[in-house]
Each structure stands twice: as structure tokens, then as C-alpha cells.
Amino acid sequence: xxSVGLHLPTLSVQEGDNSIINCAYSNSASxxxxxxKQESGKGPQFIIDIRSNMDKRQGQRVTVLLNKTVxxxxxxxxxxxxxxxxxxxxxxxxxYGQNFVFGPGTRLxxxx
Amino acid sequence: xxxxxxxxKFQVLKTGQSMTLQCAQDMNHNSMYWYRQDPGMGLRLIYYxxxxxxxxxxxxxxxxxxxxxxxxxxxxxxxxxxPSQTSVYFCAxxxxTYNEQFFGPGTRLxxx
Numbered sequence: 001x002x003s004v005g006l007h008l009p010t011l012s013v014q015e016g017d018n019s020i021i022n023c024a025y026s027n028s029a030s031x032x033x034x035x036x037k038q039e040s041g042k043g044p045q046f047i048i049d050i051r052s053n054m055d056k057r058q059g060q061r062v063t064v065l066l067n068k069t070v071x072x073x074x075x076x077x078x079x080x081x082x083x084x085x086x087x088x089x090x091x092x093x094x095x096y097g098q099n100f101v102f103g104p105g106t107r108l109x110x111x112x
Numbered sequence: 113x114x115x116x117x118x119x120x121k122f123q124v125l126k127t128g129q130s131m132t133l134q135c136a137q138d139m140n141h142n143s144m145y146w147y148r149q150d151p152g153m154g155l156r157l158i159y160y161x162x163x164x165x166x167x168x169x170x171x172x173x174x175x176x177x178x179x180x181x182x183x184x185x186x187x188x189x190x191x192x193x194x195p196s197q198t199s200v201y202f203c204a205x206x207x208x209t210y211n212e213q214f215f216g217p218g219t220r221l222x223x224x
Contacts, residue, residue, distance in 0.1 A: 032210050034212060034213075041218075042217060042218070043116075043202050043204075043215030043216055043217050043218050044155070044202070044213075044215045045215070046212040046213070046214070049212060051210070089154055089155070091154075091155075093210070099157060099160075099170065099171075100157065100213070101171075102154035102155045102156070103154050104152070104153055104154045105152075105153075105154055
């Protein structure tokens with residue numbers, strides 16, 4: 001079946017450290033991936049995206065890595081800050097349309 | 113720009129009652145979506161509208177209907193609410209198929 005999942009449901013990191021959030025996907029036809037951040041009581045917010053013709057994409061303090069061989073996606077956050085505390089979702093699109101499939105999410109807690 | 117707006121923010125219904133959730137976007141986006149999010153889970157697509165005048169079923173369409181009223185507005189209707197429809201509902205919009213989705217703040221719905 002098609003699924004997007006996360007290896008770690010919760011992640012706690014020290015402020016200033018780097019965070020790595022992982023995501024596995026099972027559909028090799030998936031060709032577009034997005035990471036979203038959701039703060040408590042709010043809607044998801046776009047962080048970064050990557051297409052399957054890329055292995056890496058960088059944004060401000062965030063990097064997404066895509067390993068198509070093992071169908072794995074990761075989000076790296078540099079110098080994690082208290083404001084990064086949230087639930088992070090990966091989502092994949094593989095139908096040349098609108099059917100994004102979301103993973104269950106990873107909660108990131110930043111310790112002072 | 114307000115982005116994506118949703119009304120109401122909260123709603124309590126009795127089993128069998130009907131209601132319509134409203135969504136509007138002011139970003140001139142072509143595509144709009146309705147998701148539901150249950151506790152501890154990711155988002156599941158209910159219905160989407162790739163462009164004005166079209167609607168399609170997502171992963172969990174049963175018990176719902178939608179209307180793309182115009183390019184700005186996309187409503188979700190529960191004809192006969194059931195306790196299983198207790199959830200947080202998010203509306204989103206995007207410029208096109210392979211573009212980031214912008215989410216509204218959500219509607220928290222409880223069906224007794």
C-alpha cells in the first residue's frame with residue numbers, strides 16, 4: 001500500500017543543536033515532497049519542498065534530503081530554537097494531481 | 113492579504129444535524145482542499161478542487177459534500193453529522209498541482 005511514515009514520533013533536542021526529522025515513504029512513484037510545521041492550535045505551515053529530480057534542497061536554517069534508493073526523506077534544522085517546537089509532517093504527491101498523503105507527524109521539543 | 117480564512121472556528125453539533133464549513137482564499141489560487149485531522153494523526157484529504165468548476169474525492173469523502181462556489185470560496189457540508197466526524201477541519205489552497213499549500217486556521221468540530 002501507499003504510506004508515508006515517520007521513524008520517530010517524538011524528538012527532544014537542546015537549544016542550539018541540530019535536529020533531524022526522518023520520514024519513510026513506500027510509493028516509488030512519488031515525485032514531490034513537502035515538509036510542514038504545525039504549531040499548537042494552528043494550521044500547517046509550509047517549510048520546504050523537494051522534487052524527485054533533486055537530492056538536496058536548502059532553505060533558511062533547514063535542509064531537506066531525499067534518498068530515492070531507500071525511499072527516505074529527512075528534514076534538518078540547524079541551530080534549533082525554542083520557536084522550532086512544533087509537530088512536523090512530511091507529505092508526498094504521486095498522482096500528478098492533488099492527492100498529497102501526509103505522515104502522522106513528529107513532535108519536536110526544544111529544551112532550554 | 114488574509115490568506116486562507118475559515119468559519120466558524122468552533123462548532124458543536126448533535127448527531128444528525130447538518131452544517132456547512134466555509135473557506136475563502138484571497139491569493140488567486142486555482143486549487144483548494146479540505147482535510148480533517150484527528151488527534152495524533154496527520155491530515156487526510158476529504159475533497160479537493162483542482163480548479164474552479166471541478167471537485168474530486170480524496171481519501172475520506174464519505175459523509176461530506178463540497179461546493180466550489182467561485183475561485184475564492186470552497187465549502188464543505190456535513191448533511192447528517194455523526195460522532196465519527198468529530199475532528200479539526202482544515203481548508204487549504206495552492207497555485208497549482210506542484211505548489212505549496214497554504215492552510216487556514218482550522219475549524220474544531222464536535223459531534224455529540
